[in-house]
Each structure stands twice: as structure tokens, then as C-alpha cells.
Amino acid sequence: MSVKPFSSVWTRERKGTREQGLSRDQIVRAALELLDAEGLDALSMRKLGARLGAGATSLYWHVANKDELIELVMDEVYAAVVLPEAADWRETARVFAYGMRHAVFEHPWSASLIGVVPALGPNALTASDRLMGAFARAGFEGIDVDYAMTAVVSYTLGATIPEVAFLTVLEATGQSLADLQSAVEPIVMKAMADRPNLLKRYESYASEGVDPLVARRLAFEFGLTALLDGLGTRLR
Structure with missing residues (x-):
């Protein structure tokens, strides 16, 4: 069984907001609201994008995957x-x-x-x-x-x-x-x-x-x- 190498969103340089794009803080706040309202199983990048009225590109500019998003949201907790x-x-x-x-x-x-x-x-x-x-x-x-x-x-x-x-x-x-x-x-x-x-x-x-x-x-x-x-x- 292969083991994924350890990585963290906190070890990467933070990107700024894209022109007319969402900020990382906006994405994290929306994810936190979604989790509080519907629970962990409800969180997906697609559903979060729909909640924000944004495409996947805006989300993936700030986080590489769902795991990184959860890291960010947990730090808000x-x-x-x-x-x-x-x-x-x-x-x-x-x-x-x-x-x-x-x-x-x-x-x-x-x-x-x-x-x-x-x-x-x-x-x-x-x-x-x-x-x-x-x-x-x-x-x-x-x-x-x-x-x-x-x-x-x-x-x-x-x-x-x-x-x-x-x-x-x-x-x-x-x-x-x-x-x-x-x-x-x-x-x-x-x-x-x-x-x-x-x-x-x-x-x-x-x-x-x-x-x-x-x-x-x-x-x-x-x-x-x-x-x-x-x-x-x-x-x-």
C-alpha cells in the first residue's frame, strides 16, 4: 500500500487574491458555515463553489485539495x-x-x-x-x-x-x-x-x-x- 507524502497548506507560500476572484478568507468562512450547517459529509469543493457562486478555479487557486481546505477551517476552530x-x-x-x-x-x-x-x-x-x-x-x-x-x-x-x-x-x-x-x-x-x-x-x-x-x-x-x-x- 502506498503512503501519501505529508504536506500542509501552511508550508506553502500564501497566494494573493486573483483579479475578481475570491480571497482565501472568504473561502474559509463559507466552508465553516457549510460545515456548521450540514456537517463534514456535506463538504465538497463542488458544493462550496456553488455556495460561493464561483468555479473550481477560484477555489484551487488557494487550496490544492479538500484536505488543505479542512486544515484552514480547523485553524478557524x-x-x-x-x-x-x-x-x-x-x-x-x-x-x-x-x-x-x-x-x-x-x-x-x-x-x-x-x-x-x-x-x-x-x-x-x-x-x-x-x-x-x-x-x-x-x-x-x-x-x-x-x-x-x-x-x-x-x-x-x-x-x-x-x-x-x-x-x-x-x-x-x-x-x-x-x-x-x-x-x-x-x-x-x-x-x-x-x-x-x-x-x-x-x-x-x-x-x-x-x-x-x-x-x-x-x-x-x-x-x-x-x-x-x-x-x-x-x-x-
Whole structure:
């Protein structure tokens, strides 16, 4: 099996706008709007050209293929992660986590591309540079800087992506969360019948009137705080 050589739109010199042509920024904005409206499967160069009222030539002046276009659009997603330049490491990590979480919620289609599409654009690199700088200034040394960054990134995405996937599937069904819970409850109760500890805990959610969406937000904050506390302990 042949392997495609690695390439990136960010390693090529950016072309200017052709006379009476579209700019790269216009193309990226339109692609982002299309993705947000219809999802990843709907994106094609033909469909994007039709949306812009432009031929393929205008698009291919700026990007060689769909992969390069997605690289550009993903960096627009990372633009939501705006980190302070000189804040302490806990604040910087917290801003990163909530910024990244917000970005994925705003653009659910991006969840399947994070870690797959190279994050080499200016917005992604600025966020990485500032997060790394905050950990280094705090006193993390050597490879521990990378481990600390990886811990924050992994927790943020690991907690957020399954939640976004669930809400995306829920939206596709046309059901409300309450309807889904009502439909699932007897199945869950039956499955847990011989697991009294799990059953008791599940029943407590209903009796306490826990809002699942609020609970997920609180769970994210709990996990993030625990992670940062652990990093702080390691730093000391």
C-alpha cells in the first residue's frame, strides 16, 4: 500500500487574491458555515463553489485539495481558544480547557478531525505556545512541560468529545433529552437489576432531580480542578 507524502497548506507560500476572484478568507468562512450547517459529509469543493457562486478555479487557486481546505477551517476552530500571554499556569490551562470545549461544542463536526488533521496553523500554534510557556514559567521542566500540556489537552478532549457526540446523535433523532431518558430508563433498570449499587445510584438521579446537562458541566469542572490540583502537587 502506498503512503501519501505529508504536506500542509501552511508550508506553502500564501497566494494573493486573483483579479475578481475570491480571497482565501472568504473561502474559509463559507466552508465553516457549510460545515456548521450540514456537517463534514456535506463538504465538497463542488458544493462550496456553488455556495460561493464561483468555479473550481477560484477555489484551487488557494487550496490544492479538500484536505488543505479542512486544515484552514480547523485553524478557524482553534481561533476560539484565546489564551492570555502572561497569566499563571492554572488560569492559562483553565482558559484553554474551556475555550477548546466551547470550540468543539460550536463546531461538532470538528470532533472527528482533532488529532487527525495537522494543527499547524497560526491559531493552533499560538495556543500551544502560550500553554507551553505558562507551564515552563511555573517551573515545570524538560519533558514534564509536555506531559502537563498533554494532560490538559487529553482531559479536555476526552471529556468533551463523547458529550458532543451524544448531543449530536440526540439532535439527529429529533427527541428531547427527557424523551430519551424516559425511553431508556426501563432498559437501564432491567440491565442493572443484579447490580444494586449501580441501580441505587441511578435511581438517585431521578429522585434528586439532576439535570443531565448541568451535571455534565459540573463534572467537567470537577475533573479539570482535580487535574490542575494534581499538577500543582507534582510541581511542588
